[in-house]
Amino acid sequence: MLKLCWKVLLICCAMLDFAYAESLIAPATEQKTITATLSWGKQVDLSLPASGKxxxxxxxxxxxxxxxxxxxxxxxxxxKARLSAALTLFKHTKSAYAEAKREAERTQALYEQTLISTHEWQVSQNLLAKTLATQEDSKARISQAKVALDERVLNAPFAGRVAQIHIQAGQAVNNQCQSQALLTLIDDKFMSATAALTLAQWQKLQGITALQLQLADKSSYQAEVVQSGLNPQNNTPQINMHFTPQQRLLPGTQVELILPAIDSMN
Structure with missing residues (x-):
C-alpha cells in the first residue's frame, strides 16, 4: 500500500513538472492592439512680422x-504713403539721371575735342554718378516699402481649413517682443495617429512601413509609418503614422492600432 502511494505521488509530481515546463515553453499571450490618438496631419499657427491694427x-x-x-x-x-513717396522720388531721380547722362555725353564729346577743361568734364561725371546713386537709393526705398506692405498681409502658406482665429477686427497686434498667433490653419486632407509603445513592441515594429488602424465603428484605414522613435517629452518609444480619412474625424479621437502577428514581422 505504501509503495502504491509513493508511485501515485511520483506520477503527480511528474505531471506538475511537465505542466510547469510547458508553461515556460508556451509563448505568452501578446497584446494585439494598442490605442493611438489622432491629430491633424498639419497644424500651423500663423503670425506676421509687423505690428499694427x-x-x-x-x-x-x-x-x-x-x-x-x-x-x-x-x-x-x-x-502705402511711403511707397507712393518712394515712387514719386524715383520718377524725379530717373529724370535727373537722364538729364545728367545727356550732359555727360555732351561734355565727353567736347572734352575729346579739347574744347572744355578737365575740370568741366569731371563736374559732369560727378553729377552723373550722384544722380545714379540717388536713383538707386529711390529704387531701394520702393523695395523696402513693398516689403513693409507684404509684411502686413497674411497669406495661406498651404491649402487647408481655418481652425481658429485669435484676433478680432480693430484689435492691435504687437510683435515687437514676441510673435502673436493670429490664425490657426490645418491641412485635414490627411491625419496623424500617434501611439505609445513598449520597448518590445517598438523593436518588433522596426522595418514596418504600414499598419492598420481601426475606428470605433469598426471601419479601418491603412496608415503609413512616418516616424518611429522616442517621445521627446518622456523619452518613451512611440510611433507616428499618416493616413487619408474618408470620413470626418476629429483630433483627440482614440483608435485601435492593430499590431501585426509575430510571424509576419519576422
Missing part, C-alpha cells in the same frame, strides 16, 4: 482656403 479679416473658422489666399491684413495706410 487689424484692418481686414477675410476668413472665418471652418473656411477652406487655397495656398496664397489672403487671410487677413493690418492697416497699411502708412506703408
Amino acid at each position: 487689424l484692418a481686414a479679416l477675410k476668413v472665418k473658422v471652418g473656411d477652406r482656403v487655397k495656398a496664397g489666399q489672403i487671410l487677413l491684413s493690418l492697416d497699411q495706410r502708412a506703408e
Whole structure:
C-alpha cells in the first residue's frame, strides 16, 4: 500500500513538472492592439512680422482656403504713403539721371575735342554718378516699402481649413517682443495617429512601413509609418503614422492600432 502511494505521488509530481515546463515553453499571450490618438496631419499657427491694427479679416473658422489666399491684413495706410513717396522720388531721380547722362555725353564729346577743361568734364561725371546713386537709393526705398506692405498681409502658406482665429477686427497686434498667433490653419486632407509603445513592441515594429488602424465603428484605414522613435517629452518609444480619412474625424479621437502577428514581422 505504501509503495502504491509513493508511485501515485511520483506520477503527480511528474505531471506538475511537465505542466510547469510547458508553461515556460508556451509563448505568452501578446497584446494585439494598442490605442493611438489622432491629430491633424498639419497644424500651423500663423503670425506676421509687423505690428499694427487689424484692418481686414477675410476668413472665418471652418473656411477652406487655397495656398496664397489672403487671410487677413493690418492697416497699411502708412506703408502705402511711403511707397507712393518712394515712387514719386524715383520718377524725379530717373529724370535727373537722364538729364545728367545727356550732359555727360555732351561734355565727353567736347572734352575729346579739347574744347572744355578737365575740370568741366569731371563736374559732369560727378553729377552723373550722384544722380545714379540717388536713383538707386529711390529704387531701394520702393523695395523696402513693398516689403513693409507684404509684411502686413497674411497669406495661406498651404491649402487647408481655418481652425481658429485669435484676433478680432480693430484689435492691435504687437510683435515687437514676441510673435502673436493670429490664425490657426490645418491641412485635414490627411491625419496623424500617434501611439505609445513598449520597448518590445517598438523593436518588433522596426522595418514596418504600414499598419492598420481601426475606428470605433469598426471601419479601418491603412496608415503609413512616418516616424518611429522616442517621445521627446518622456523619452518613451512611440510611433507616428499618416493616413487619408474618408470620413470626418476629429483630433483627440482614440483608435485601435492593430499590431501585426509575430510571424509576419519576422
